[in-house]
Amino acid sequence: MLATTTSVSVPHVVIIGGGFGGLETAKSLRKSDVQVTLVDRHNYHLFQPLLYQVATGGLSPANIATPLRSIFRRQANCEVLLAEVQDFDLDDKRLLLADGELKYDHLVVAAGATHSYFGHEEWASVAPGLKTLQDATSIRRKVFLAFEAAERERDPKIREQMMTFVVVGGGPTGVELAGALSEIARHTIRNDFRHIHPEDARIVIVEAAEHVLAHYPEALCQRAANLIRDLGIEIHTKTRVTKVTENEVCLSSEEGDQAIGTQTVLWAAGVHGSPLGSRLARACGLETDRAGRVGVTNRMNIEGRDEVFVIGDLANCTDGNGVRMPGLAPVAIQQGQYVAKKIVATLSGIQINEPFVYRDRGTMATIGRAKAVVQVGKRESVGFIAWLMWLVVHLLQIVQFQNRLLILFQWGWNYLTFSRSARIITGDDRVILIRDELVDDKSATNEKVTGMQVEK
Amino acid sequence: MLATTTSVSVPHVVIIGGGFGGLETAKSLRKSDVQVTLVDRHNYHLFQPLLYQVATGGLSPANIATPLRSIFRRQANCEVLLAEVQDFDLDDKRLLLADGELKYDHLVVAAGATHSYFGHEEWASVAPGLKTLQDATSIRRKVFLAFEAAERERDPKIREQMMTFVVVGGGPTGVELAGALSEIARHTIRNDFRHIHPEDARIVIVEAAEHVLAHYPEALCQRAANLIRDLGIEIHTKTRVTKVTENEVCLSSEEGDQAIGTQTVLWAAGVHGSPLGSRLARACGLETDRAGRVGVTNRMNIEGRDEVFVIGDLANCTDGNGVRMPGLAPVAIQQGQYVAKKIVATLSGIQINEPFVYRDRGTMATIGRAKAVVQVGKRESVGFIAWLMWLVVHLLQIVQFQNRLLILFQWGWNYLTFSRSARIITGDDRVILIRDELVDDKSATNEKVTGMQVEK
Secondary structure (H helix, E strand, O other): OOOOOOOOOOEEEEOOOOHHHHHHHHOOOOOOOOOEEEOOOOOOOEOHHHHHHHHOOOHHHHHHEEHHHHHOOOOEEEEEEEEOEEEEEOOOOOEOOOOOEEOEEEEEEEEEEEEEEEHHHHHOOOOOOOOOOOHHHHHHHHHHHOOOOOHEOOOOHHHHHOOOOEEEEEOOOHHHHHHHHHHHHHOOOOOOOOOOOHHHHHEEEEEEOOOOOOOOOOOHHHHHHHHHHHOOOOOOOEEEEEEOOEEEEEEEEEEEEEEEOOOOEEEEEEEEEOOOHHHHHHOOOOOOOOOOOOEEOOOOOOOOOEEEEOOHHHHHHHHHOOOEEEEOHHHHHHHHHHHHHHHHHHOOOOOOOOOOOOOOOOOOEEEOOOOOOEEEEOOEEEEEEHHHHHHHHHHHHOOOHHHHHHHHHHHHHHHHHHHOOOOOOOOOOOOHHHHHHHHHOOOHHHHHHHHOOOOO | OOOOOOOOOOEEEEEEEOOHHHHHHHHOOOOOOEEEEEOOOOEEEEHHHHHHHHHHOOOOOOHEEHHHHHHHOOOOEEEEEEOEEEEOOOOOOOEEOOOEEOOOOOOEEEOOOHHHHHHHHHHHHHHOOOOOOHHHHHHHHHHHHHHEEEEEOOOHHHHHOOOEEEOOOOHHHHHHHHHHHHHHHHHHHOOOOOOOOOOHHHHEEEEEOOOOOOOHHHHHHHHHHHHHHOOOOOOOEEEEEEOOOEEEEEEEEOOOHHHHHEEEEOOEEEHHHHEHHHHHHOOOOOOOOOOOOOEOOOEEEOOEEEEEEEHHHHOEEEEEEEEEEEEOOHHHHHHHHHHHHHHHHHHHHHHOOOOOOOOOOOEEEEOOOOOEEEEEEEEEEEEEHHHHHHHHHHHHOOOHHHHHHHHHHHHHHHHHOOOOOOOOOOOOOOOOOOHHHHHOHHHHHHHHOOOOOOOO
């Protein structure tokens, strides 16, 4: 028998997911007379906005991950449970775990989202997305192995493929990834190789919308696009990906179709609600939307179930002003605060009928080295000052004080020396037979059979 | 076709392995008129003496790993090759790689060692060793998941198993691992759980010899053993492991046999030369010794092959004083310097006939928090001062200056706050079904089938 919580007489609030939304909900309940159980598959809270820094070797995984237990060490009414939720029994108010079950009085589902290939799940193996620490270390591995392979490749066409990096999606993640790749190629590893010039790497952003960073005002988008091009990055807007294989990506736009030879496609395009979303929807007799999200009222609860809330990237909702909520950390955080307040009020017999209202405090994204775009209300900023703002805001949001200092130190160091010390290739204990991964046509196979000679 | 080195007319020195020995050889050749190729399966140099800190969440993998390319960025005569050596053709002076071949004029094999289970390779899956970054993150995962599992376990007997940690081997690595485990249980995670008291964890060192840290003078061993016991660690000396399963380890000593219920056995006992050792020996018509090492002369070359050297953990040799060389970093480093000097002399037509002579500058090991044993010649030190010495020496040896500062900062922080921020559980993206891992008897399986209820 598995024990999770001791017998309690106070109401039991179960929160699924230790991301921004779940964490904030649990913290907001710290002074309330409830028992909180925070369930997560991982033992850490992940600061996702900096995941691209891990993927590009600027930070270590532990720098942006904080153990959930240490966050809640002093919050006596909160218990952390490392477990995987498999299904919901809403009538009986219980969760089915992979290895047991868990009863609740109030349920907050903040299970987040994963990336979506818009129905082309077969692209997942060649075009990794960036949502988890595992994703980040796989991308890090893929990127740095590409340069290693190019260093050894003699065929100029294949070498060009190896040194071409295509980022699908021109939102903040895509732009930040591409900017970091450019910094790596042009500065970090510039003098590391003997047979290639890393600064010749071709970096491409593919975006379906009219602009990169499309949710910013148009003037800002234009200035951002210029900054991105200054880094030597190609931007293909109004362009869709029609095919991804191990050595090319096919694009389609109004101007026609084209294929780019590349062995590294990084996926920063669509998001799709966690699989838990569809299970929850099914348990309610509902369906998720096309993005796998669960529809909730503007009070964040499921229609007809006052005790079941969905917040963050998994929730499909408009707020009290009728604004559709984007998948951003501040939205999840404010929803967490709202839901906690609503639960506490219910316990005191008060009914909060005011809907959730999102206060937009602005958005920001970095573009490569020491440049950023920031929008706060009607004020906009592009460049170095914007980057300093980005830096301060992100550092302050990091949960653990030690990590703030470590990241500040590491960034300062990386900035001054152009280095990226975390660019180690980990994963499989053997080195991947780089050559084998990419050989799939006959001529190359023959070459392999006849033996590849390395000449001095 | 794969390209590795450009055409060169100067002699080509190929070094296998970017550990302490290989690195030092390559660096010592920086001013010589040779072309150096350093081949490694990984793209980084690993500072192995601090691997136990990664395994116990005190440091991140990148803190103790330095990209080889950045080490040799400014050494124009040295090229780094990320590749796997598969075999040797000594008559033709070439290496067979997984994906090509490589010619040499002088060969330095510094491929190191892996752990040995003394013929019980089946224990590898339940008792992980500690030689690579992958090993370290697996151990980290295993240790922290054990506490997570104990938190949820109701059966006191199984919970006790989960909270028992057995370290096999009482050398420096074993003692350092056990000391770090004790610090984790008694300080780091002391207040993180609601249903267990991590400080009740049982930590056991099993050592076949008469003392832990057996290569130190006996008086020092005794004092070290007392320090270890002060940390609440049990020491079983003159004891052999006869069986390891998923939930117990069987021990045998003069006093009789006993079984300890545990789900975490960490292997810090034997070492065995890299598999490349036996291939090299076969290519020479030799056999490795029982520890998989290759016998070389006291000039570090293979008998009859003046151009093939073996150094570091893979070499079985005595030095010019007839002293058998232990598998320590300083030995490998000094051998690297010696071999480089010998190669350079040969090129000038000079024959160095003086054998390699090891200068022992002392050995040291930490014991938990802020304590260590140090031996320098006839001088011995135990305790806090010894720990400061340990700290300074290790920091100075770390290759990259940034990592020195980062580690100093992280240690300072960990020391003051008792925290270990790198204790994230990574690996499989899903949480491991902890329960399933350990269920292997029928009663438990039945329990699972009837459904494990988690009660509030």
